[in-house]
Amino acid sequence: xxxxxxxxxxxxxxxxxxxxxxxxxxxxxxxxxxxxxxxxxxxxxxxxxxxxxxxxxxxxxxxxxxxxxxxxxxxxxxxxxxxxxxxxxxxxxxxxxxxxxxxxxxxxxxxxxxxxxxxxxxxxxxxxxxxxxxxxxxxxxxxxxxxxxxxxxxxxxxxxxxxxxxxxxxxxxxxxxxxxxxxxxxxxxxxxxxxxxxxxxxxxxxxxxxxxxxxxxxxxxxxxxxxxxxxxxxxxxxxxxxxxxxxxxxxxxxxxxxxxxxxxxxxxxxxxxxxxxxxxxxxxxxxxxxxxxxxxxxxxxxxxxxxxxxxxxxxxxxxxxxxxxxxxxxxxxxxxxxxxxxxxxxxxxxxxxxxxxxxx
Amino acid sequence: xxxxxxxxxxxxxxxxxxxxxxxxxxxxxxxxxxxxxxxxxxxxxxxxxxxxxxxxxxxxxxxxxxxxxxxxxxxxxxxxxxxxxxxxxxxxxxxxxxxxxxxxxxxxxxxxxxxxxxxxxxxxxxxxxxxxxxxxxxxxxxxxxxxxxxxxxxxxxxxxxxxxxxx
Numbered sequence: 001x002x003x004x005x006x007x008x009x010x011x012x013x014x015x016x017x018x019x020x021x022x023x024x025x026x027x028x029x030x031x032x033x034x035x036x037x038x039x040x041x042x043x044x045x046x047x048x049x050x051x052x053x054x055x056x057x058x059x060x061x062x063x064x065x066x067x068x069x070x071x072x073x074x075x076x077x078x079x080x081x082x083x084x085x086x087x088x089x090x091x092x093x094x095x096x097x098x099x100x101x102x103x104x105x106x107x108x109x110x111x112x113x114x115x116x117x118x119x120x121x122x123x124x125x126x127x128x129x130x131x132x133x134x135x136x137x138x139x140x141x142x143x144x145x146x147x148x149x150x151x152x153x154x155x156x157x158x159x160x161x162x163x164x165x166x167x168x169x170x171x172x173x174x175x176x177x178x179x180x181x182x183x184x185x186x187x188x189x190x191x192x193x194x195x196x197x198x199x200x201x202x203x204x205x206x207x208x209x210x211x212x213x214x215x216x217x218x219x220x221x222x223x224x225x226x227x228x229x230x231x232x233x234x235x236x237x238x239x240x241x242x243x244x245x246x247x248x249x250x251x252x253x254x255x256x257x258x259x260x261x262x263x264x265x266x267x268x269x270x271x272x273x274x275x276x277x278x279x280x281x282x283x284x285x286x287x288x289x290x291x292x293x294x295x296x297x298x299x300x301x302x303x304x305x306x307x308x309x310x311x312x313x314x315x316x317x318x319x320x321x322x323x324x325x326x327x328x329x330x331x332x333x334x335x336x337x338x339x340x341x342x343x344x345x346x347x348x349x350x351x352x353x354x355x356x357x358x359x360x
Numbered sequence: 361x362x363x364x365x366x367x368x369x370x371x372x373x374x375x376x377x378x379x380x381x382x383x384x385x386x387x388x389x390x391x392x393x394x395x396x397x398x399x400x401x402x403x404x405x406x407x408x409x410x411x412x413x414x415x416x417x418x419x420x421x422x423x424x425x426x427x428x429x430x431x432x433x434x435x436x437x438x439x440x441x442x443x444x445x446x447x448x449x450x451x452x453x454x455x456x457x458x459x460x461x462x463x464x465x466x467x468x469x470x471x472x473x474x475x476x477x478x479x480x481x482x483x484x485x486x487x488x489x490x491x492x493x494x495x496x497x498x499x500x501x502x503x504x505x506x507x508x509x510x511x512x513x514x515x516x517x518x519x520x521x522x523x524x525x526x527x
Contacts, residue, residue, distance in 0.1 A: 011422070011425055012373055012404070012406070012425065012429060013404060017374065017379075017382050017383070017386060018374045018379060018382060019373070019374055019422065019425070039421045040376070040419075040421050040422045040425065041374065041375070041376040041377070041416065041419075041422070042376065042419060042421065042457050043376050043417070043419065043452045043455045043457055043458055044452075044455040044456040044457035044458070045452065045455060047455060047456050048452070048454065048455050051454050052454075059451065060451055060452075063378040063380070063451055063452075063475075064378060065378055065379050065380075066377075066378045066379035066380025066381070066382070066383055066384075066476055067379055067380075067383060069378070069380065110383065113390075125390075126390055126391050129386075129387065129390040129391070129392075130390065130391050130392065133387070133390070133392045136387075145476075146384070146476070146478065147380040147383060147384060147476040148378075148380055148475060148476055354379065355374075355379075356374075356377065356378050356379035357379075359376075
């Protein structure tokens, strides 16, 4: 048995786009324990409800995170809509679903790129991000923003997806699907990539369940949890099945996320096929929210929980957001036990960490 | 030193941003926008970096980290605040945990506005930073030469003396 020493990992680290600090207790080259230390990006976003009224708060909530921005805005709006007990137009629900799935795709492409970068395959990283730019261009055409869209509002959406745009989306999705097929073989079948991913950071289904892991991370271990099946927005009218794997290693996580891109492409196609011909995109909202509501939605990284409470004032009493990465950090620390020190960066990436979400 | 502006290295640190600007900074490096054609390279090592890109505001916990990264960078250096949050605190200005923009702890030279800052404006900021970096290197070289010649020019208070090999 070697001597134990503590090696700090982060907050500024080449593999991490965002700051998180891990204290790694290592013995020779093996990690014995990982102790996370978060709070470098804490802004106190939930506390802002006291200063911003419930309509303005949409913009703040969207800025919880730049990658899952649309989902956060949508979760908050749906929550407040439930407090008001209003039903938004069906077309608005479909628009939300389409944009949510497109955000999921760009987030997964981003992750694929970061994963490739983490195992040192820079060309693959660039390929994934090149395809991602196609999605960003589409999103910019629809909403006017590349990263933060701000088209959600309480009671509906502000912008329509016109028939021309729908055609453009469909044709671009064909290209994206074709290009993804080209890089899929490298991600899942390449010899060196498999060597880096297979058998690394294995978590069993029981461990995942006990630690409360969520999203693609848990699905890769066989936990069939997908909040989209709960039926918010237009998901009840669409046909899909959560993608799972039973292997539970890094390769399985890559497999699940890659196939979720195909699933999202399919969902967008279904939604565009079924989008109702209405002109109304929003319903008027009068008064101030009274009551409370808790809802769960499936973000690209997993289950996010939103809670709002209002008591008839312009400002909400309380807003609470539990983000997926926070739930997955426990899984990360479990996974890091007994791994090689040089694999820490790669394993940290496989949970798809979004620290900005986590710390709010 | 001639033409150092052809190859400054970037250090990127996420203060307390929403991640939007970080992703855009990374997107700048990828083939569509390709800031690397300007000769810059993204490095994770502050000791080798010349231009410091900060995204997001400053809070109590990351203030020492930003300060330390800035101090670790060799002189001359240029600091670019990317995004509205790094410029002023942005939408989170009123949040209890935010002290303000990046200029609360380090001297910022170039402000890139936008929420999130677009890749085009980030590249514009990098180009400006590059020119400023060239100018500072020249000034720095001239000072070092003058010191070597006469030993008359005093080193400015608070600055380390052995800066000759940098730039």
